[in-house]
Amino acid sequence: MAYSDKVIDHYENPRNVGTLDKEDPNVGTGLVGAPACGDVMRLQLRVNPETGVIEDAKFKTFGCGSAIASSSLATEWIKGRTIDEAMALTNTDIVQELNLPPVKIHCSVLAEDAVKSAIADFRRKQGEKRAEQEK
Amino acid sequence: MSIKLPIYLDNHATTPMDPRVLQAMLPFFTEKFGNAASRNHSFGWEAEEVVEDARDTLAQLIGAKSGKEIIWTSGATESDNLAIKGVAEFYRDKGDHIITCKTEHKAVLDTCKRLERQGFRVTYLDVDQRGRVDPDDIKRAIDDKTILISIMLCNNEIGTVQPIAEIGKIAKERGVIFHCDSVQGVGRVPFDVEKMGVDLASISAHKMYGPKGVGALYVRRNKPRVRLVAQMDGGGHERGMRSGTLNVPSIAGLGKAADILLKEGEQDRAHSFNLRQRLRAKLFSELDEIYLNGMDDPWRHPGNLNVSFSFVEGEAMMMAIKEVAVSSGSACTSASLEPSYVLRAMGVGEELAHSSIRFGIGRFNTEEEIDYVGARVVEQVKRLRDMSPLYEMHREGIDLKSIHWQAH
Numbered sequence: 001m002a003y004s005d006k007v008i009d010h011y012e013n014p015r016n017v018g019t020l021d022k023e024d025p026n027v028g029t030g031l032v033g034a035p036a037c038g039d040v041m042r043l044q045l046r047v048n049p050e051t052g053v054i055e056d057a058k059f060k061t062f063g064c065g066s067a068i069a070s071s072s073l074a075t076e077w078i079k080g081r082t083i084d085e086a087m088a089l090t091n092t093d094i095v096q097e098l099n100l101p102p103v104k105i106h107c108s109v110l111a112e113d114a115v116k117s118a119i120a121d122f123r124r125k126q127g128e129k130r131a132e133q134e135k
Numbered sequence: 136m137s138i139k140l141p142i143y144l145d146n147h148a149t150t151p152m153d154p155r156v157l158q159a160m161l162p163f164f165t166e167k168f169g170n171a172a173s174r175n176h177s178f179g180w181e182a183e184e185v186v187e188d189a190r191d192t193l194a195q196l197i198g199a200k201s202g203k204e205i206i207w208t209s210g211a212t213e214s215d216n217l218a219i220k221g222v223a224e225f226y227r228d229k230g231d232h233i234i235t236c237k238t239e240h241k242a243v244l245d246t247c248k249r250l251e252r253q254g255f256r257v258t259y260l261d262v263d264q265r266g267r268v269d270p271d272d273i274k275r276a277i278d279d280k281t282i283l284i285s286i287m288l289c290n291n292e293i294g295t296v297q298p299i300a301e302i303g304k305i306a307k308e309r310g311v312i313f314h315c316d317s318v319q320g321v322g323r324v325p326f327d328v329e330k331m332g333v334d335l336a337s338i339s340a341h342k343m344y345g346p347k348g349v350g351a352l353y354v355r356r357n358k359p360r361v362r363l364v365a366q367m368d369g370g371g372h373e374r375g376m377r378s379g380t381l382n383v384p385s386i387a388g389l390g391k392a393a394d395i396l397l398k399e400g401e402q403d404r405a406h407s408f409n410l411r412q413r414l415r416a417k418l419f420s421e422l423d424e425i426y427l428n429g430m431d432d433p434w435r436h437p438g439n440l441n442v443s444f445s446f447v448e449g450e451a452m453m454m455a456i457k458e459v460a461v462s463s464g465s466a467c468t469s470a471s472l473e474p475s476y477v478l479r480a481m482g483v484g485e486e487l488a489h490s491s492i493r494f495g496i497g498r499f500n501t502e503e504e505i506d507y508v509g510a511r512v513v514e515q516v517k518r519l520r521d522m523s524p525l526y527e528m529h530r531e532g533i534d535l536k537s538i539h540w541q542a543h
Contacts, residue, residue, distance in 0.1 A: 003454070011454060017522045034540035035486035035525060038448055038466050038474065042524035060524040064450035064467040068522065 003065060004099035010069035015076045018058040020044040025129050028122025030114040039063030039107065041071045043114035045078060045086075047122050052082045059114070066104040070094050070111035083119050140458045142504045146438055146497030147291045147319060148462060152388070153344040153498070159391035160346065163384035171381045172372060182383045189390025196393045197317070197336060198327030199353055206352045206373045207386055211318045214337035214352040215242040215285075217377065218314045221363030222283045222335070223250050226312070230280035234311075236260040236268045237480035238295075242337075243285050243316055256280075265430045266295035266481050270302055277309050284313050288336075289320030292464065292477040292493055293429030294439025296324050303332025312361055318342050322396035323404060323436055328353055334361050340385065344498060345392035349385035352377075403498055407438035410496045410505045415440055417509035422516055424529070428478060428491060438496035443487040446526035447519045452492055455515035459508050464491035486525075486535075 003011070020027045026046050033040040039062060046056040057075040061068045073094055078086040094100070094108035143151065163185065171186045173179025190202030199205065208214045223233065235247055237259050247257045258276045262268050268286060277284075284306050289296050299315055306313035314335035320326055321336075322343050328336055336353040340346055354376065355361045369378025396403065418425060424445040429435055441464075444452060449465030464475030466489060474488035483491075492512075496505070520526040525535060 008454075011451075014522060019527065031524065031538075032541065035489075035535060036484070036540070038485075038489035040524055040540075060522050060527060062446060062523045062525045063448050064465070065454040067448070068451060 006073075006098050007066055007069040007100070010072040010098070011065040014059075014068060014072040016058050016072065016079070017060060019060065020046055020056065020058050025125050026122070028118040028120070028125065030117030030119075030121060032113045032117055033063070033110050035062065039067045039110060041067065041110050041114040043071060043074065043111075043118045045075075045083075045115075045118050045122065047083055049126060052084065054078050054081055054083060054086055063107065063110075064104075066098070066100055067107040067110065069098055070100075070107045071114060073097060074111040074115055078115060083122070086115055087119060089115055138501070138503045138507055142459045142500075142508060144494045144496060144500065144504075144508060145460045145462055146495035146500075147294075147342070147436075147493065148495065149341045149347065150344045150497050151499055152341075152346055153392065153395060155395060156345050156388045156391045160384040160388040163387050167383075169383070171383055172370070182381075185387045185390065186381055186383060189386050189393070192390045192397065193338065193351055193393045194353075196397050197321060197338070197353060198329045198331075200329065201356065203374075204353055204356050206354055206376050207381055208350045208352055208377055209348055209382075210341075210350040211240075211316065211337045211339035212242040214339075214350050215240070215314075215316055216246050217352055217363065217366050218335040218337060218354075219243065219246045219283065219285060220250065220366055221376070222312055222314070222361070223255055224364035225362045226282040230282040232256045232258070232278055232281040233283045233285065234258045234260065234273060234276045234281060235285045236262055238262050238266055238268075238290055238292075238477045239285065239287055240291060240316055240318070243287070247285070262295075262480055264482050265434075266290055266293045266428075266477065267430060267434070268297055268302075270298055270305055273302055274305055274309075277305070277311060281309070281311050284311055286313075286315060287319070288315050288317040288326055289324055289436050290429070290477060291319045292475060293441045293481070294319075294436035295430045296320065296434045296436065299326070299333065300331040306334070307332050310359075312359070319436060322393075322400050323407070323438065324433075328355070334359065340389040340392055343392045343396060346385045346388045349382050349389050351389065404437045406498065407496045407500075408432075410500055410502065411438055411440050411494070413502065414494060414496070414505050414509050417506075418442060418512060421513045425516075426487060428481070428483060440494040440496070441491060442494070443483070443491045444516050445487065445490055446523045446529060447516055448489055449491055451519055452490075452512075452515065455519060456508070456511050459511065461495070462493045464493070465489045 059071040091108035091112040169178030169182035171182040190205040334355040338351040428441040449463030450467035478488040
């Protein structure tokens with residue numbers, strides 16, 4: 001299969017590969033996909049709880065070149081945005097930017113899911129923190 | 136010595152044509168263009184001569200008694216179709232049951248599926264975790280309506296060699312015709328239709344350094360005399376089994392390819408084997424969590440190395456070494472988006488099936504190429520593992536099976 005130049009660029013020079021401390025209350029972690037399906041994405045973001053701005057984002061992905069590129073692009077896009085802005089990111093944005101062919105659309109869906117799942121995890125932790133403080 | 140990129144390590148898909156084969160073919164395009172079926176002039180005679188010589192050479196290569204047992208076809212897919220459908224149709228009054236196995240080539244499996252739709256019964260036998268079919272399973276599967284057993288010589292993905300001689304013996308004892316798709320194995324692993332009791336064998340030229348678009352079907356003439364219903368109607372060529380003007384230049388090429396294997400087969404096998412062992416040693420000494428798929432020698436194709444690199448997805452791996460032509464059992468590389476049916480039939484977990492790479496080494500590969508590929512694979516597996524969440528979890532001691540994954 002021929003890849004677009006953007007997929008190749010993200011695949012060869014992935015942005016934001018790495019790990020954040022998942023115990024940090026300001027870090028949300030999303031782990032989506034399944035090894036049996038051939039792709040697993042872990043996307044993490046660290047949010048400033050005062051401003052709601054995503055200050056850092058990291059990913060690790062097991063998957064094809066398009067899956068790696070989709071998650072790399074997602075971290076690049078959400079860094080510096082608020083979590084509300086990040087929630088508005090959709091897979092079609094990724095498909096368009098990376099020129100993904102139809103068989104690779106599920107990679108972009110997985111990246112969107114990873115972002116949403118990480119934000120949900122951050123919100124859950126914040127809720128727990130508040131509940132802790134109110135006790 | 137500098138090496139030329141890209142490097143071809145996909146010799147199970149097709150092989151480059153040996154230049155000697157091309158030389159043998161060339162005269163039959165232009166000055167010796169006759170139709171081998173023209174019996175009344177010298178143009179026909181010289182075409183017929185090369186065709187009959189090629190028959191004898193190929194017969195010799197597979198241990199057949201006579202060149203008369205070789206039928207020319209357009210390739211192994213046609214040979215498989217002709218063998219299976221031809222036998223099914225001819226022996227329909229005798230029985231309706233066919234035995235094959237789950238890791239056969241699609242040309243066999245899909246032919247069997249079509250016959251099922253026409254009312255035949257087909258048993259698809261399981262294989263063990265190394266891809267081998269158990270001859271006892273074949274024994275048990277035979278009933279009084281079994282007319283055909285079809286088992287391949289050597290698997291195209293994992294290189295596993297099937298126990299053909301044992302199966303041949305069972306087939307003889309029970310009076311069942313035995314077809315063997317021998318495409319990947321001829322000239323690479325021991326194969327002898329007489330000694331192994333094979334009644335029908337499919338052969339493809341382009342897997343043995345010959346041209347594409349030509350193949351053969353061995354059809355036993357004695358003990359038993361195998362009969363087929365032709366699947367192509369026409370001028371009654373090939374003793375009525377396959378009509379159509381013979382592709383003389385390509386048949387000359389197949390004959391030459393067989394001749395080279397007869398004369399140089401031993402060194403050819405040793406060359407592939409040594410390079411494969413060199414690559415295998417490099418990968419297994421420098422990487423953890425990698426698995427060999429298939430049997431060990433001598434029950435393995437000498438040029439085949441099929442390896443699963445845990446925690447790395449196959450298509451991403453192929454992209455990482457894009458200057459090296461290999462193939463993968465990953466779903467992402469298949470049209471069906473399913474991981475390799477061969478690896479799944481062996482019980483290889485889906486994750487490892489997605490992580491498999493097949494290296495197919497052949498006559499024209501060099502030590503320099505293998506060293507380059509070995510170094511690149513090691514470097515890129517490490518790079519991809521550094522960005523794999525699964526490898527990180529594995530290193531932290533998390534059992535990946537304990538996680539509730541959401542399949543999508």
